[in-house]
Amino acid sequence: MADTEVCSVVSDFIDFLNASPTAFHAVDEAKKRLQKVGYEQVVEREDWKLEAGKRYFLTRNHSTIVAFAIVGAHTDSPCLKLKPVSEVKRAGYLEVGVQTYGGGLWHTWFDRDLTVAGRAMIREEKGGSVSYSHRLVRIEEPIMRVPTLASHLDRGVNDGFKVNTQSHLLPVLATSVKVELNKEFAENGLAEKTTNKSRHHAFLLQV
Template structure:
């Protein structure tokens, strides 16, 4: 198997095990633990950590992993574990016209139309009380189709193939069964799943849940020569995977760090999000003396890794004509005059040189001047800790759909570029800061 093919196989395995941000953080933690990274407890005193490899989880959905040499500047990569989708409401069961349905709310800027007529499963986190009255949590994954959102037949809506508004309250409730007297209670279904996922659990009852619908169909290599990878959550789990793989092979003499934040798709304002204190808290523990920490951060560099918009062959006019990132042509450097991306000339030049060292092509993206632009954790992190930052990502299509598309070679390119970042290289001396 070639290195490219092996990377694609490992990525698809990571995607399959990560239906929610909770599962993605757990999967990344497992990758690091396999390589000897030691888990730290935020509730314990760390003291002066010896040189080594560590990781810490917050909210079970965000992760920071790092190699630590004892002081000095950091090489950092940031990504996010969450994706837009459908989240179950606290009281999700509803009965309509003889059918049992789930009440959902929209998480983030989801592309809704592709969710229709697709087999869906449920995964997430539950809080439960054990037989001794203690509160515990566990990750659940039904791992099988349990729901569907049927479209209205075209016979009843002749305008269906024209642009139609989707009402998030009334149109998006999936069917999970027939509302008969024997319909299973949802709490009992959760208890059954908890017993399946945690055989030793003896829950007295599920107290609360954070559950999401997702497409259980596995990611697939598509195309005449398997050029494309299609699947859920490519935005932004490809970046999470590439960052974790880079850290696994990082040079132990360097301070290398990855931060995988939750809640990017809803604004990042949370204890585990990029506007929260997670990264700052960890850095303050590692470098408690303020002046030394500031000096280290001014010598540090942060790669904000988040998918970019590839030019769609059917909709090329949606792009700036001079900036057309293509599938298969390498990572994309993202620019925005209004600081929706944190890229500067200095940070872009450093990433270009990094790609050159890794033998990886690089592309540019800027939005059309008459269209809005998304954002990333890059500007938030740059503003929060004062670190030089570049915004980059693999080019992809159908961003925020239930299934997205990217070129498998770009995933390989990105892994190589990020791994090179966590190794000593000539690019370290190319830009002398003043």
């Protein structure tokens, strides 16, 4: 912070102290300062009609002041979401059907290590009854990739590339050969259990 800024802050603080010989004066001074920068006063015992983006304050017994701002945020971000039926097999590869969510820069998703995270619905059978529960899922290591053609094999690479979200953004999970060689997932019965009911690759569910 520059010296002039420090002096301004210190001077402003001293002015506040000089105007606040008691708690009542301090609240009154704070109230004036808040109103000066756009805060609106609300009465604690009345119903509030608050609006997002606005700022408010309330006082109690002239010796307490509470200031707050109404802000909103969302937790979502652009991503590729697994489709309800994500199992895709094509040209000897196990691909995962996805749909775009949000306004992402989809060309940046190519040739990157991708993983899976989100919320899964788990079906459980106990004593003849069936129950469902939601669990958070997060696979730490990368397991998929959305590949692109090598630049020296793509004659139009410098002419611009328009992403077809339906056909281009299909992450590759594994080759069919790798799945066949990986006998462990079949030996534990997972493949048999999920073949008829699952809408996703058994290999993905095992991971």
